[in-house]
Amino acid sequence: MKLNVFFTCLLILPAHYAIADPLSAVDWLSDSLQQPQQVAPADDPLDGISTETIETTILSDVVKDTVGLLPAQVSGIPTDFWGDSAVKRLAAFIRYAPHGQVPEITNLWRRIILAELNAPVASSADNLLLLARIDNLLLAGDLNPAESLLKAADPNDQQLFRRWFDISILTQRSDEACARMIATPRFAPTLPARIFCLARSGDWSAAAITLSAARILGDVTKDEALLLGMFLDPEAFPEVSDIPSPIVMTPLTFIMREALGLPRPSQTLPLAFLHLDLQNKAGWKRRIIAAERLVREQALPTTSLLDIYLEGKPSASGGVWQRVSAVQRLKNALERDNQAALSAALINAHKTFEHERLRPVLAQWFGASLPNFTYDTAAQKIAFDLAALAQANPEKLKKIAPSTQTSQYILSLLDTETDVVPVGDLQLSIFNGLHGKTDKTVLHQLVDDRRVGEAVLSALTLLQSGADTDVGDIETALSVLAYAGFKDEALRIAVQILILGDKT
Known part of the structure; x- marks a missing residue:
């Protein structure tokens, strides 16, 4: 059932997003010593298309929201992408961006986040958009580009530095951040962070004195003091085998516990x-x-x-070892080029990886080469799907395309010489969205109003359920992406939705 677009837009950003954590959506970031500033106050609703009040800012303050790693000619994102959209609204979209199951959606989000773009309206020294972009990467665990963004921006305030510090210790590259913290104490996210860095720099006596003073003054909790004491001198606490894990574990706490060999918390790690x-x-x-x-x-x-x-032979069966075995078996079958063995190995690997939502990964590894082989009937569709996910050339896809309607329709989307009539609500919605047959919506109007980035982020958010997205939302999102100049991306998303959503 196609949703009314106006009400769909109201659902894009739930009301509680308007009252974001003052500093970050990443609850494990090291606490800042300074009082937080409100990022998106409750009276600035982010739950629909809104008319923004005019804000002014000092031109010299608009600096770091423009920082990016990919210039326009590499990212494919125009530098005026943000246009007239308000920075708070854009920051909320990016900070809470869902990480879906469709690779091209994640890829487009990542390109936008890493792109070097002109600053949006009301950007200021608060760096709201830059912080949101970095936080999105942190939540996804994509630490290397997050660190590169921070270094490009120069992490010379507490909000930027605390993120750089956490990344540096999680990647075992803390020397540079610690040296800067010691040289500029006001950057220290927490007192334990300063003690850690003093120890890392080899100044163990200063670290011990700082810890002793902090304990006396009550600036660290009992558990923090014990953990830091054990980290500085493990032999002084031979009777301690564990320290209770905090409800929210910061990277620093995690790294020190790991160094001491303490048990990990039972909950899933970020x-x-x-x-x-x-x-x-x-x-x-x-x-x-x-x-x-x-x-x-x-x-x-x-x-x-x-x-x-591929490092070795699995010593057990089931779980991760089943996937290791499946990949090694498929790789060997491709090298031998035996139709029966290859078909069986492909079916086995596909089943194993589909269960773990790793089919796109399997496609990236082997998809491009699959059109070069022949398969049994049961394996042919799998080979076609993986090759299409890997964006194989349409001419090569024709060699292994099954006669099923879905496969032929996918081929028709990729090959202008193939004409297949769409069947069912999903295929019809995709056809309409890609071919400009969708009525204009408020999201299309955003593009006309020089708020292209906001329109694109809205469209991607509509697709947050991946292949399970409502067909009406799929049509609207694809149409908006194409209208905004991202037709190739819309096509890839459509193909991936058709393949990943097909349970046959």
């Missing part, structure tokens, strides 16, 4: 914490689990996961 598990000393299984979670969010190159899968 994605950003998993980078520690990518190190060889973490063990093969733990590295696989961490890499899989990060790859799902495109926070780690898929080749990194493949390299880990």
